[in-house]
Amino acid sequence: MSAPHGPAWEFLLLFVVVIGGPLLLERARAPGIIGLLLGGYAIGPNGLGWISHANDTLPDLGQLGLLYLMFVAGVELDLALLRAYRRSAVSFGLLTFAVPMAAGTAVGFTLGWSAPAAFLLGSLLASHTLIVYPLVRGAGLGSDPAVATAVGATVLTDTLALTVLAVVSGTSGSDASTGEVMVRLVAGFAVLGGFCFYTLPRAARWCFRRLGGERTVRYLVAVAGFLAAAVLAEVFGIEGIVGAFFAGLALNHLVPNEGRLMDRIDFFGAAVFIPVFLVSVGLILDPRVIAEPRTLGLAALFVVACLGGKVLAAWLARVLLGFSGARAGVLFALTAPQAAATLASTTIGYRIGLFGTTVVNAVLVLILVSLVVSPVAGRRFVRRVPRPSVTDRPLGSRVVVVVSTVDPSPEVFRVAARIAAPDGGVVHPVLLRRESDPAHDAAAVSALEAAANAHGVDGAGAVVVDRSLAAGVAHAAAAHLATLVVVDGPMWSGTAGVASPAPVLEYRGPEGALLHPPAPPDLAGELSRRASTPVDA
Template sequence: MTAPDGPAWEFLLLFAVVIGGPLLLERARVPGIIGLLLGGYAIGPNGFGWISQASDTLPDLGQLGLLYLMFVAGLELDLALLRAYRRSAISFGLLTFAAPMAAGTAVGFALGWGAPAALLLGSLLASHTLIVYPLIRGGGLGSDPAVATAVGATVLTDTLALIVLAVVAGTAGSAASTWEVLLRLVAGFAVLGGFCFYTLPRAARWCFRRLGGERTVRYLVAIAGFLAAAVLAQVFGIEGIVGAFFAGLALNRLVPNEGRLMDRIDFFGAAVFIPVFLVSVGLILDPRVIAQPSTLGLAALFVVACVGGKALAAWLARVLLGFSGSRAGVMFALTTPQAAATLASTTIGYQIGLFGTSVVNAVLVLILVSLVVSPIAGRRFMRQVPRPSATDRPLGARVVLAVSTVEPPPEVFRLAARIAAPDGGVVHPVLLRRESDPAHDTAAVSALEAAASAHGVDGAGAVVVDRSLAAGIAHAAAAHLATLVVVDGPMWSDTAGVAPPAPVLEYRGTDGALLHAAPTPDLAAELGRRAATSIDA
């Protein structure tokens, strides 16, 4: 008998940590991410030594997980909120980047570090990850101006942090002059930006419409997209995570947060890729180094610079942007957590020799502190913020497309998709049946979803059976919390005793469209701008 070894053994250990680590830590009210880091330490060379220092399996897979993490970070950002609150988001983004950036850089110089290491430290402290956002959104504050401002600011802070990382990583250890490196980076960002924000969305849209009927194809196109962006970034000496993040931003509108494709991306990310990256970071965790006074001293400085800088930015937002104290507290809670970009910059700084093991372990302590402080602050301040009205949801947030056949005209799909697109919303196709109609078969939903996918609609299909088509429309809209219902044809005529829970737009082919549910002139005008049909209100 021999001791277990090889990829099968390493993957068994990996998935044991992924399953058990978060469960054990969350029972102690500690964020599950800490369980993954500690589990990586336990199985790594500094723990029980079950995975040796020479193993490349988990570190290589962890690098893929790092790219995946930054891709998902770009996909999940709400760009509609950024557009709606762009002025306050840009202002707060600059504040919440500049304050910890300056503090972290000052700490680096005070420690005697060179400019590249000090600037990289400042940038990693300036970034943040929206780990607390699900908690805030679950409390009903997803559309609050302060929350929207903090979410929008994330685009700016993470982009600036990644640009600093690209410049530092590109100049560190390079034999070329600084001007040559900067010229290469400028050219690289220009090419990368053109690929990500022009070529990639068009190519992905074409693939989604031509090949999107296959469930796996849409997912594989998204994965290939961010990998292509990462490879292109590396060609110009830019870290691959910058390309992955930009690819996420570029595909943001094509992948609604509540669509089926985003469900698959989240599933594989949460189940495999992102946990693998966190476990791979835990492999270099060393409690003997953390317990050293020098490491604890570094961690204390990092915490003061990061948390203090984020608190200062939130206070300045209260003074300069007119937010209340409780809203400023929510903004602090949203922008303090350190995870995705922080771990990415720290890992790369360690790989290129700017950071030592003590710095990496000190940053892990910072991450732990930020993940404990932020939810506490979020729960405290969110209770003091008034909840927005439910009617404040964007028009295209959740569009229900009600049809009576599995092959409706393509124009009705495009109409619903055009209405949802500006808000990054999702369209849910619903097949309506009366109780007196023949029973539908199970292939009906699949056929409807395939037809919807071919026209850029990514929502989950469903069948609703009711006493009348109008009643089915009303119940489908209520079940999906619809902000608008698009109906294929005059199915809203039999409305006796039925009150629509959302505005209803009947598509009538060449005759245009008819808007029901007492529309306001503003609503009709907005629908007219989004749709390519005439609207009679």
């Protein structure tokens, strides 16, 4: 007999930590992410030593998890909110980046660091991760102006932080002149931008429509997309996480936040890739280093520079943008957490020799403090912000397509997809049956989903059985919390006594569509513009 060793043993340790670490910490009312970091320490060379310094498997998987984390950060952002509140988002984004950036850079220079190390420290303190956003959205504030501003600002702050990272990593340890490095980086960003924002979305859309009937295909296309962007970035000396983040932004409008593809991306990210990255970071964690006065002193400086900068930026937003005190508090709660880009920049700074073990452990203390402070602040200020009306939801956020056959008109899905696209919404196909109709089977739902997938629709199919088609339409709208219902054919005409909770658009083929109340007066014009088909109110 011999002691456990080899890949099976290492993966067993990894998944035990992934399962048990967050559970134990969450029972102690601490963020689950800390359990992954502590679990990585426990099995790592500074803990029990079950994973040695010579192990390459977990660090390599951690690198893949880092790319996945940055891809998810880009694909999950609500770009519709950015467009709606772009002025306040850009203004606040510059504030919440510039203030901590300046403070962190000043700390670096005060400590006698080199310029690249100081700038990298400033950029990682200036970024943020929307860890508190689910809490805020769950409280019904997803469309609040302050929340929308913070979400939109995330695009700017993370892009700027990753740009600084790309410049610093590209110039550090290179024998080329600064001018040559900058030319290479500019050319790299141009090529990367063209690939991510022009080629990748078109290639993905083609694959989704031609191959999207298979549930795994869309997910694999998304994974291949961000890996291709990461490889292309590295060809030009840009960190792969920049390419992964840009790929997420580029595919954002093709992956609705409530669609099935996003469910798969979130599932595999939360279950495997992102936890593996966090555990791999925990391998570097060393409590002996954290307990040193120098580490604690650095951590205190980082906390003051980061959280102090975020507080000042939120206060300036209150003064300059006219937010209330409660909304300014929500801005701080959303932009204070340090996780994704912070860990990414710290890991890369350690890898290229700009940061030592002491700095890495001090940053981990900062992350811990930010993850404790932010939810507390979020819960406190969220209670004081008025809830928006349910009717304020964007028109295309949840579109339900109701059909009575598994072979409906292809154009009805195209119309629904066009309406949902500007709001980054999801389209759910629903097969409607009367109680007197023959029973349906699973093949009917699969056929409906296949027909929808062929036209870029990513929502989950469902069957509604009711006493009449009109009642079925109303119940389907209520069950899916629809903002708009698109019906294929005259299912809604002559429906006295039946009320739908959402406007109903009756698609009539080439002759156009008929809009049924309740609907604002200008809704028909907006639908005509989006759907590219005449709509009569």
